[in-house]
Amino acid sequence: MGQTAAVPTTVLQAMQETNRLFSEQVVRNKQIAKLDSVYTEDGAILPPDSPIIRGRENIKRFWSKVILEAGLSDAPLTTVEAELVGDAAYEVGTAQLTFQGQSGTSQISVKYVVIWKQEANGSWKWHRDIWNPTVS
Amino acid sequence: MGQTAAVPTTVLQAMQETNRLFSEQVVRNKQIAKLDSVYTEDGAILPPDSPIIRGRENIKRFWSKVILEAGLSDAPLTTVEAELVGDAAYEVGTAQLTFQGQSGTSQISVKYVVIWKQEANGSWKWHRDIWNPTVS
Numbered sequence: 361m362g363q364t365a366a367v368p369t370t371v372l373q374a375m376q377e378t379n380r381l382f383s384e385q386v387v388r389n390k391q392i393a394k395l396d397s398v399y400t401e402d403g404a405i406l407p408p409d410s411p412i413i414r415g416r417e418n419i420k421r422f423w424s425k426v427i428l429e430a431g432l433s434d435a436p437l438t439t440v441e442a443e444l445v446g447d448a449a450y451e452v453g454t455a456q457l458t459f460q461g462q463s464g465t466s467q468i469s470v471k472y473v474v475i476w477k478q479e480a481n482g483s484w485k486w487h488r489d490i491w492n493p494t495v496s
Numbered sequence: 497m498g499q500t501a502a503v504p505t506t507v508l509q510a511m512q513e514t515n516r517l518f519s520e521q522v523v524r525n526k527q528i529a530k531l532d533s534v535y536t537e538d539g540a541i542l543p544p545d546s547p548i549i550r551g552r553e554n555i556k557r558f559w560s561k562v563i564l565e566a567g568l569s570d571a572p573l574t575t576v577e578a579e580l581v582g583d584a585a586y587e588v589g590t591a592q593l594t595f596q597g598q599s600g601t602s603q604i605s606v607k608y609v610v611i612w613k614q615e616a617n618g619s620w621k622w623h624r625d626i627w628n629p630t631v632s
Contacts, residue, residue, distance in 0.1 A: 386620050406607050407502070408544070408628040412576070413590065440548070446582020450611050452540070452548065453622060473609050473626045475586050488588060490542040490609045492628040 367442045367449055374484045375451065379437045389436045393422045399486050400477055406490035424443060434458040439473075449476040449484070454494065469494040498570070503578045503585055510620045511587065515573045523571045528560045535622050537611055542626035570594035576607075577629060587611040590630065605630040 367375070378398055390414065399405075402405040404414045405422065413422050426432045435457050443452040450473060457468045472491035478484050503511070514534055520531040531552065533613045535541075540550045541558065549558050562568045571593050578587040586609060587607050608627035 406588070406609065406628065409631060411630055412607055415522055420579065421562055445584040445611075448581040450586070450624065452542070465500065471548055471626075472612070473542065473624055475581075475609070475611075488586065490607075490626050492542065495545060 365367070367444045371444065371449065371484065372442060374482070375442060375449070376439070378484055378486070379439070381442045383436050386423065387427060387432055390427055392420055392427065395423060397483065397485070400479070403487050403489070405487070408492050431459045431461045432457060433460045447478060450474065451476060455491070503580045507585065507620065508578060510618070511578065511585070512575070514622070515575070519572050522559065523563060523568055526563055527552065528556055528563065531556050531559060533619065533621070536615070539623050539625070544628050553577070567595045567597045568593060578612055579582045583614060584623070585609065587612060591627070
């Protein structure tokens with residue numbers, strides 16, 4: 361089935377660090393600029409009900425709207441599986457999105473696939489990122 | 497950014513053959529059994545508004561419902577990008593889904609990410625498959 365492999369602990373830790381950065385710094389603390397450390401410069405996201413969004417600056421604009429305007433306030437990520445493929449990786453995971461708006465708090469369960477790449481400095485970032493709701 | 501590479505023409509042709517198999521044999525001709533040649537045996541799909549579905553037999557049950565009961569009648573796939581990663585690959589693409597039901601014909605534009613793996617016999621199959629609507 362190909363030379364894929366379980367993700368070594370060191371890589372998994374680096375991935376979890378990036379995931380925490382997104383959940384804690386970007387979403388919870390609303391530090392949109394930290395997305396520089398989450399997505400590759402030529403990253404792309406495929407949000408539900410949207411065309412493909414390419415490039416980190418456009419991705420920052422997207423999350424800026426979702427976090428600062430739509431009120432996304434919490435997004436803890438749970439890795440369901442991760443597999444090293446060559447010197448990249450893919451991850452399947454789930455997230456619980458909490459939105460705090462004027463009409464109260466709402467939650468959405470989503471699942472996602474992320475293609476990860478490692479940058480020259482060793483950090484692991486999201487290169488392709490797609491998600492959808494788990495229950496409508 | 498790592499040793500990823502454009503997909504060689506031979507691999508791309510093999511991928512397009514698998515995609516055609518899905519669109520033409522499985523969806524258009526309703527030959528559910530042909531999914532054996534589309535998904536890896538331990539493949540998984542992440543449909544919108546559904547939990548993760550694991551294993552080819554469960555995947556066949558899912559598509560059987562969508563094609564034979566919900567009336568999916570056409571699903572041409574367009575590869576937007578494909579990249580070889582180690583001896584696997586990922587693909588970003590779009591599809592136009594046509595449903596023919598008792599109340600007429602409806603269409604949905606979706607986009608997807610597929611993680612591809614090559615089997616021992618050389619054929620390329622979908623290993624992870626997630627999609628969502630492009631416009632709500």
